[in-house]
Amino acid sequence: MRIKWTRHIATAVLSTSLLALTGVYVNADEAPAVPASPNYHLTDAIKAEVKSVLNEQTPNGTRLGAVVRLYNQGSRITAVPEDEVRVRTDDGVEYALRPSTANAKAIMPKEKVELSYLAVVDREDPFTLSKLSWLDVDPYVYPRTEKLDLSIPIPSMEWHGDSADISNPSSIKTWEQSFTIPGLSNAIQYKPINILKQNTPQGPASVLTLLAENKGTTQQSIPDFRIDGKSATKVYNGKKVEKDAIRLEAGEKQYIHFAIPTQDKDELKSLNVLTLESFTADNQNVSYAIGRLNILLPDNAANLMFNQAEIYKKDTPISFDPLNKLIPANVNVLLEELQMHGSGKDGYKAVVAKFKLLNNSDQPKPIPNFSAELTNSSGYGYSGTRQSLGLQTLIPGINYVIYYTFVVPGSESGEQLMLKILDGVSAAPFNIPIAAIRTQIQSSPADDDLVFYPFHVKVNDFNIARTYTMGTPSYSNKLTMDMTISQDKAIVDPNFSKMRVEVSDKEGKLLGSQAFSLAGDNRLGTGDPAVTFSSDQLVTALTVKIYETIDTPYGEAKRLLKTMQY
Template sequence: MNTWKRVVSTALIVSLALSFQGAVRAENPQPAIDVRYPAVLSGPVQVKVKSLLSERANGGARIAVVVKMYNVWGSAARVPDYELRVVTSAGTSYVLKPSADNPSSVPASSSVELSYMAQIDRTDAVQPTDLVWVDVNKDVYPKVETSMLKLPVSSLVWYGDAADNGSIPVKAWGTPFTIPGIESSLEYTPVGMTKQFKDGAPVELLQLLVTNTGTQTETVPAFTVDGKAAGQIYKGSRQEQAAVSVDPKEKKYLYISIPYEADKPLESLTVQTPESYKIPNRTDAAAAVSYSVGRLRIALPETQPGSPSGLPTVEGFGTRLAFDPLNSAVHPDLAVSVVDFRLYENKGQSYQTGVMKLKLDNRSDKPLPVPQLAAELIGASGSSYTGSQQKTAAQEVLPGTAYVMNYTFMLPLAGDGDHFTLKFSDSKTAAPYKTAIGQVGLNVNQTKNDDATFSFYPYGLNVKDWSLTYTTGTNPTTKSYTYTYKLKWNVDLKTTEPVIVDAGYSKLQLVIEGSDTREVARQTLSLTGEGRVENGEQSIYFTDTPSDQFDHPLTLRVYETVDTPYGPARRLIGTMQQP
């Protein structure tokens, strides 16, 4: 038999064999393939569809597929030289071209990812139904095509952001999920979503709890979460600056920021993973194509989810605060407590200031950093007031010591009740956004001072004796008299607890008033550093007297003052009057 006859005979046999096999499949349908698991392609090689995209792009339709290929042998296996084709709902078939950077082999007992793409010149929607691997024998004429594997994929297609994509799974808020298409033991749970602002624009900060349910350490894969509102897509961004690894049974938080428009609250969230493809025979930058594929949708509740439920909460002054155990903003050896909260006046202003004093107690044998905590005060009406930390805060707390610092809050004069919830947030982990980690319930401290001791945490000031005198002078220009007042007092200033404060903490303000309660002079004294209030006898001069006449009797009022971003606030702690 000559060569031509052998070729014809072989083609006929293959054709008959294929026809016979087709008839057998028609009469005895094979079990449906479960695309959740790898399917055998050839010998030791198995495949599973990781992602499938069908969308409008570049004036036509684009279909992109990522396939994960497994090698079950103990030695490397070559990637079969098969054509990958996509079959649409209309019965049309398209060849998918492999990415230029696809690997040519699969390592022993391992897997690789293969990327394919087709750009189709058509304007209508393309609905893939199957992927077919075809062995094309071009060594014979006519060429012989053998279907090696056919996978149903209609349930795996992502039709892009603009489409409905009803085929992807939907999870209710707070329901744990794994990311379809990614082989991982990591499980994710949406636990919080808070409205914040960046450069004046609203941003939703999504907080995901990731749990490693497996037995090996895993790195969180690349993915993000987008928001959808009124048919518009808002892209989300992961806040982590480095790769996040999770040990077995360990839990960690992930944060995704989603900017959006204020008048369009988010209706749902979509988890998306990035994919890539490199166009063959091109070296320009545009040859690298990046795209994302939606994996599942998270349905949002009707009301804003807010901070994670079950936020650690304590009550009262001096109680050690409990913080979210998964957050590392506060060292476990640093005991944090609120030791005072009072209302201060802002003279001549239409608001008052709430001053909260926070104690940081280092119970370790090494210096610990002062945590970067943001504070938010929530009134009985639900109104929220942002706190400001004192400017010159220390950087660390020495071992065996306690450090006290101020937080101030601008509050309405009308008040918001006497009970507040003080919420603390980590302002560093997801910067520039804040994440709530603990809270404490507080009543405004309305304890009155007695006549003997003027108290302002952590101090007690006992004035044993005092006197006010004055000297006169003449203004050489106006010839008018000026008065300079001299306070001589004998005081005992003590701390009620062994704590450390710095120059940014409270100060004392002494105000002299005339018989008509008009202010005559004032002087501000530091409690630390040079010029501070000292025990024993001390003379203090008031040289900024606006009055040109002497008054008697005089009243000396003692205030505690605190610097705020809007000017000093003060609280009266004691009053003394000349006989």
């Protein structure tokens, strides 16, 4: 939509000068340009600097804008000069910019204010802006007089819109570099931490994590800015995830996050950092962004975290990001088991990760509600489903075991995996990694112990008793097993994995099956669990298999632990 107030500017100019036409001016009396120096003075007391320059082609014309900062160096309140602000093009044409109605009218002593100016001109050919000028215009004389108060060169400052490229070498950063944002506070330094693609109900999004650190000596607020993603052919506008204002004390660090919606197979090559500007007129607010920096993404961005993750050492606590807000420093999380379960003929497998949690404090703590994801060496990720929990509290000094299931394709070998622990709370609805380890599917022990961590089951003996029912061609069979069950020093939720015993004939036909719980009120203790089944004839060759079973969103998955022949 073309902004209507461009005509208002032209009308005002036509009423005061015969030299003006729709906001376009012939050159005013030339005055010596101010030397290229960071110190430009609009008056003796007011110092001026240009923050932003916009020269953007839109469907409704070319949008020209400028944001300037004025600093009152004096000891008295000073009115903002009522100068006319113009931009000058490389071909000598000048355009008047309209001041925002939100602009300050006066400046307090030692105060800095930002003033916004904007215009839309009916011009489609590309051009470059060379100067921003302040002119003292006297409309009450004829012909009207113009006095040039200040002119600032701006050829390298203009921004041509979201699709523009940032080519200044000093404004291009590598992934590893920390940076401050030109035009914003130099006290806050930013560093890219990771960028991960996630699926959302609205489609895929790349979620960027930045570490913000206050390098100053006083409290600082993180200003509003935007980060866009750039692929080889498109620009995707990002948005900061955090809604509330963030204030950092001197020396404090905190993560901030940006979500960048993308297309499924379009890979980002770089990121643009943009500051946000606004203009108000005729009860309309116009917002736009100015590109400041370009951050190059590494060639292997998708596998960057996989390559950096440390190989996990068993029986050691997982190392979490010290800035994470989900896992308390006095709670240890260990990966105790990572096993592959099958699903029969359904074509998928289930990886089961069992974590041991220990509260080292002297106060009860809630069980951390972390998420988990497995990623293989090819970059395919699989989200974990947490077991249903009845207990919600970690008692000090007691180990507690919970499990997560990951449904993976039947072709997944599990030889090279990265396990990420994710925080789904701090930047909801997105998941932010707070730990990552390299691991692989564990092999089952070769001894007689059946491990259902934290349970250990040993089958001492088993027997099958048969009873023939007179008058019917059927047998009643009862499998009994003498088992010894022990448990490591850890508690589990009643909704834990189970032990399933299956009996089949020599052709593999299933004759009987029974699931036994190892936790809860009806748990299996040391003794003789039994499986009963019927058969039409006397069966002499039987196979007994013992599985660990676990519930997944797609049904039951089981892992074979022992096979016995009878």
